Amino acid sequence: MNNFKTMNQEEFFKKITAHAKEYGFIFPSSDIYDGLAAVYDYGQNGVELKKNIREYWWKAMVQMHENIVGLDAAIFMHPTVWKASGHVDAFNDPMIDNKDSKKRYRADVLVEDYMAKIEEKINKEVEKAKKRFGDAFNEEQFVTTNARVLEWKKEIETISHRLYGAMEKNDLADIKKLIEDLGIVCPISGTRNWTDVRQFNLMFATQIGSLAEGANTVYLRPETAQGIFVNYLNVQKTGRMKIPFGIAQTGKAFRNEIVARQFIFRMREFEQMEMQFFVRPGTEIEWFKKWKEERLKWHLSLGIPAENYRFHDHEKLAHYANAATDIEFNFPFGFKELEGVHSRTDYDLSRHAEFSGKKLQYFDPETNESYTPYVIETSIGLDRMFLAMFSYAYTEEKLEDGSERVVMKLPPILAPYKVAILPLVKKDGLPEKAREIMDNLQYDFMCQYEEKDSIGKRYRRQDAIGTPLCVTVDNQTLEDNTVTVRDRDTMEQIRVNVDELHEIIRKKISPKR
Numbered sequence: 032m033n034n035f036k037t038m039n040q041e042e043f044f045k046k047i048t049a050h051a052k053e054y055g056f057i058f059p060s061s062d063i064y065d066g067l068a069a070v071y072d073y074g075q076n077g078v079e080l081k082k083n084i085r086e087y088w089w090k091a092m093v094q095m096h097e098n099i100v101g102l103d104a105a106i107f108m109h110p111t112v113w114k115a116s117g118h119v120d121a122f123n124d125p126m127i128d129n130k131d132s133k134k135r136y137r138a139d140v141l142v143e144d145y146m147a148k149i150e151e152k153i154n155k156e157v158e159k160a161k162k163r164f165g166d167a168f169n170e171e172q173f174v175t176t177n178a179r180v181l182e183w184k185k186e187i188e189t190i191s192h193r194l195y196g197a198m199e200k201n202d203l204a205d206i207k208k209l210i211e212d213l214g215i216v217c218p219i220s221g222t223r224n225w226t227d228v229r230q231f232n233l234m235f236a237t238q239i240g241s242l243a244e245g246a247n248t249v250y251l252r253p254e255t256a257q258g259i260f261v262n263y264l265n266v267q268k269t270g271r272m273k274i275p276f277g278i279a280q281t282g283k284a285f286r287n288e289i290v291a292r293q294f295i296f297r298m299r300e301f302e303q304m305e306m307q308f309f310v311r312p313g314t315e316i317e318w319f320k321k322w323k324e325e326r327l328k329w330h331l332s333l334g335i336p337a338e339n340y341r342f343h344d345h346e347k348l349a350h351y352a353n354a355a356t357d358i359e360f361n362f363p364f365g366f367k368e369l370e371g372v373h374s375r376t377d378y379d380l381s382r383h384a385e386f387s388g389k390k391l392q393y394f395d396p397e398t399n400e401s402y403t404p405y406v407i408e409t410s411i412g413l414d415r416m417f418l419a420m421f422s423y424a425y426t427e428e429k430l431e432d433g434s435e436r437v438v439m440k441l442p443p444i445l446a447p448y449k450v451a452i453l454p455l456v457k458k459d460g461l462p463e464k465a466r467e468i469m470d471n472l473q474y475d476f477m478c479q480y481e482e483k484d485s486i487g488k489r490y491r492r493q494d495a496i497g498t499p500l501c502v503t504v505d506n507q508t509l510e511d512n513t514v515t516v517r518d519r520d521t522m523e524q525i526r527v528n529v530d531e532l533h534e535i536i537r538k539k540i541s542p543k544r
C-alpha cells in the first residue's frame with residue numbers, strides 16, 4: 032500500500048527526500064557545502080529515470096507525429112525576446128519580508144498555507160468521525176452536513192475569493208491587509224512585523240560579453256517556449272512544414288522562485304518538455320481540445336489509474352490566452368499542477384514580429400492567404416513528472432513473513448534498470464553464466480549485475496530502485512539453461528529458458544496503448 036496518502040506535506044517530503052538520496056536518485060546540489068536551496072542533482076538512478084521520462088515524451092510527441100519536429104535552442108537568448116514575451120514587465124510573484132527574521136515569503140503562499148491548515152483540520156475531523164462511526168461512515172454526507180466542517184469550508188472559500196481577487200487586480204495593499212487580518216505570523220520570528228507586498232521578477236539576469244565590448248544584460252530563460260517561437264520561421268521554411276505542425280523541445284529553464292521548500296516540485300533550475308503547435312486561426316479551440324485529450328492519454332498510457340489525474344480548466348485566462356487547462360496529479364500532498372495545455376492565440380508570434388520587425392507569417396496554399404498562426408502549447412515539467420512517478424511508486428509493504436520492504440512500483444518503461452542479473456552464489460561458474468546472459472541483454476535493456484550479499488538482500492535493493500524483473504542464475508541453469516524470473520510487484524517467480532528472456536522483458540516494459 033502506498034501509505035503517503037495519510038501523511039502531511041512535511042512528513043512526505045522528508046521520507047521521499049531520504050529515499051531519493053539513499054538510493055542515488057536525487058542529491059542536494061553541492062551537497063558537501065550543505066546544498067543550495069531549490070537546486071538538485073540527479074544521481075546514478077535518477078538520471079536514468081529522468082532520461083526515460085524525457086525519451087517517453089519525445090517518442091510520443093516527435094517520433095509518433097509526422098508533423099512535429101524537434102529543436103534545441105540555446106538557454107541564452109537576445110534580451111529583447113523577454114521584452115516581447117512580456118517576462119521583463121510581468122513575470123512576477125508578490126513577495127513580503129518579515130522585518131524581524133529578514134525572511135522573504137511569497138505573499139500568496141503565506142495565505143495558501145493558512146488555508147491548507149484549515150484543510151488539515153477538516154481532514155482530521157473526517158478521520159476522527161471515520162473511527163467513531165466505523166463501517167457505517169458516509170464521508171460525503173459528513174462533509175456536507177457537519178457544522179464545523181461547513182464553517183471551515185466557508186472560511187477557505189472567503190479567503191480564497193479575496194486572495195485571488197486581489198491577485199487578479201494586482202492589489203498588493205489588499206494582499207498585505209489579508210495577511211494582517213488573518214493574523215499570519217512569520218514561521219521563524221513568530222511576529223507580524225511585515226513589509227509591504229512588492230512584485231518580484233522571477234528571471235535570473237547575468238551579463239554577456241566583456242565590459243570593453245559593452246556588457247549587456249541577458250536572462251537565463253524562464254521557459255523553453257520562446258526558443259520555439261523565435262525559430263518558428265527557420266523551422267517552417269527549412270522543414271517545409273505545413274500548418275498544422277508542431278515544434279517540440281526539452282531543456283533547462285530557470286526561475287528565482289521565492290518559495291523553495293517543496294523538493295523538486297518547485298525548483299530554481301528545472302527542465303521543461305514543451306511543444307508549440309501552430310494552427311490556422313479559428314481552429315485553435317478544436318486543437319486545444321485534441322491536445323488536452325492527447326496529453327491525458329499519454330499520462331494514462333503509463334498504467335497509473337485515471338483517478339490520479341484531473342483537468343483544472345482556467346476560468347480566469349491570461350490576456351493572451353483563449354483557453355487553458357492544467358493536468359493535475361494526485362500528489363501525496365493533494366492534486367497539483369503537473370502539465371499545462373494553453374491556447375495562446377497569435378500573441379507570441381505577433382509580439383516577436385512587432386519587436387523584431389520580421390514578418391512571422393504563413394502562406395496557406397489551401398486558402399491562398401497569409402496569416403499569423405495561432406498556437407496551442409503543451410508544457411510539462413520533467414522534474415515534476417519525476418516527482419509524480421516517484422511519489423506514486425514509493426510503497427512500504429508488510430510481507431507475509433512479518434518483514435517489511437520498500438518497493439518503487441515505477442511504470443516498467445521508466446524504471447532505471449529493467450532487469451537485474453543475479454548469480455545465486457559467487458562460485459561454481461554461476462557468475463560466468465550470469466555475465467554471459469547479461470552480455471546478450473545489455474544492448475537492448477539497462478541491466479544491472481549484482482553478486483554481493485544474500486539473494487534476499489539483493490532483491491530488496493532492486494525493489495528499492497524499482498527494477499521490474501530479477502533474473503537469478505543457479506546450478507540448474509548450468510544443466511538446462513533455465514533461470515528464475517522474479518516480478519518486482521507480485522514477487523512471484525517463474526522458471527523460464529534463457530532464450531525467452533528477451534521477449535519476457537520486452538513485454539514487461541511495453542506501455543499500454
Ligand code: GAP
Binds near residue numbers: 368
Ligand atoms: N511555457 C509555458 C510555461 O512555462 P508554466 O505553467 O509556467 O508554463 C509549465 O510551466 C510547467 O513547468 C508546469 O506545469 C510545471 O510542471 C513546470 N514548472 C514550472 N515552474 C517550475 C519550477 N519552478 N520547478 C519545477 N517545475 C516547474
